[in-house]
Amino acid sequence: GENVEQHPSTLSVQEGDSAVIKCTYSDSASNYFPWYKQELGKGPQLIIDIRSNVGEKKDQRIAVTLNKTAKHFSLHITETQPEDSAVYFCAAITGFQKLVFGTGTRLLVSP
Amino acid sequence: NAGVTQTPKFRVLKTGQSMTLLCAQDMNHEYMYWYRQDPGMGLRLIHYSVGEGTTAKGEVPDGYNVSRLKKQNFLLGLESAAPSQTSVYFCASTLLEAGRDEQFFGPGTRLTVL
Numbered sequence: 001g002e003n004v005e006q007h008p009s010t011l012s013v014q015e016g017d018s019a020v021i022k023c024t025y026s027d028s029a030s031n032y033f034p035w036y037k038q039e040l041g042k043g044p045q046l047i048i049d050i051r052s053n054v055g056e057k058k059d060q061r062i063a064v065t066l067n068k069t070a071k072h073f074s075l076h077i078t079e080t081q082p083e084d085s086a087v088y089f090c091a092a093i094t095g096f097q098k099l100v101f102g103t104g105t106r107l108l109v110s111p
Numbered sequence: 112n113a114g115v116t117q118t119p120k121f122r123v124l125k126t127g128q129s130m131t132l133l134c135a136q137d138m139n140h141e142y143m144y145w146y147r148q149d150p151g152m153g154l155r156l157i158h159y160s161v162g163e164g165t166t167a168k169g170e171v172p173d174g175y176n177v178s179r180l181k182k183q184n185f186l187l188g189l190e191s192a193a194p195s196q197t198s199v200y201f202c203a204s205t206l207l208e209a210g211r212d213e214q215f216f217g218p219g220t221r222l223t224v225l
Contacts, residue, residue, distance in 0.1 A: 009151070032212045043115075043201055043216035044154070089153060096161055097142055097205050097212055098169070101153040 002027040002094045006102025013080050014110055021105045023090035024072040032093040033073050035064060038104075039086045047088075048075070080109045112137050115217035117202050123223045124192045132187040132220050134202030141207035143185040144169070144214065145177060147198040154201060160185055161207075192224045 003026040013019050025033070031052040036044035050057045050064045050073065057064050061080075066073040077084055087106050091099040118133045134143065141162055146154040156169030160179040174196060176188045185204075189196060199221050203214040 006153075034213065036216075041219075043203075043218050045216070046213050049213065093212060096159065096167070097207075097214070098144070098156055098159060099154075099214060101155075103151060103153040 002030060002092050002100040004090060004092050004100050004102045006090050006105060008105060009103065010106045010108070012108045012110065015080060015082060017080055019077045019080055019084070019107055019109075021075045021088055021090070021107075022072060023074070023092075023102050024070075025092040025100075026071065027092065027094065028068075028071065030092040030094065033064070033066060034091050034093075034099070035062075035075050036089045036091065036101075037086045038089065044089060077107075080107075082109050082111055085109045114138065115202055115204055115215050117200075117217040117220050119220060120218070121221050123225065124189075125225050126193060128192050129188070129190050130192065130222075131189075132200055132202075132222075134185045134187070134204075134217060135183055136202075136204040136215070137183060138204065138206070138215065139182070140204035140215075141182075142205045143179065144203045144205075145175070145185065145187045146201045146203065147171065147196075148201060148219075149198050157187065157200075192222075194224045196222065197224045198222060 034049035037047045038044045063076045090102040144159040145157040158177040163182045202217040205214045
């Protein structure tokens with residue numbers, strides 16, 4: 001079955017810097033890759049997603065890139081702000097729209 | 112719309128006790144899911160349902176049962192709780208429509224088994 005690996009597990013940056021989180025997946029049949037942000041005490045919330053027919057997608061300060069050949073995708077956050085501090089999860093879709101999640105990255109943005 | 116709601120928010124059980132977690136969604140979603148979240152392990156799928164009256168096992172189903180008697184509700188049961196089931200439980204739902212894959216998550220239930 002699908003396996004998703006995520007790195008790094010923790011990431012500390014200064015406000016205004018960029019942050020990059022990387023994920024790899026194993027099942028070449030997966031065609032949808034969402035990124036979720038989870039704030040303390042809350043459920044995960046979708047921040048951006050990408051489909052396998054697209055190489056890159058942007059939404060203001062966040063972007064996701066996908067390399068199908070290498071089976072990896074990345075989340076890029078530019079001009080980080082303290083409110084970006086949270087845990088971020090990548091995921092890949094399998095049958096019946098089930099998601100397989102990475103283990104999460106704790107991002108800390110220091111003022 | 113309230114989206115996805117979960118009841119209760121917190122619960123403490125003793126080993127061997129039983130309980131039911133309730134998930135409700137008001138978005139008319141076909142698919143519903145139960146996940147557990149443990150430190151350093153991300154979210155792992157326990158059971159899921161593709162429609163009213165149907166359920167299926169996920170990655171970590173042992174010790175749990177589920178029921179989907181109504182489209183809007185998905186119940187997760189623990190018949191005999193064990194300390195290994197201490198976790199945060201999340202319910203999610205999604206629409207059965209091509210190109211609409213986003214899963215919407217509830218706020219979670221924090222369960223401690225002593």
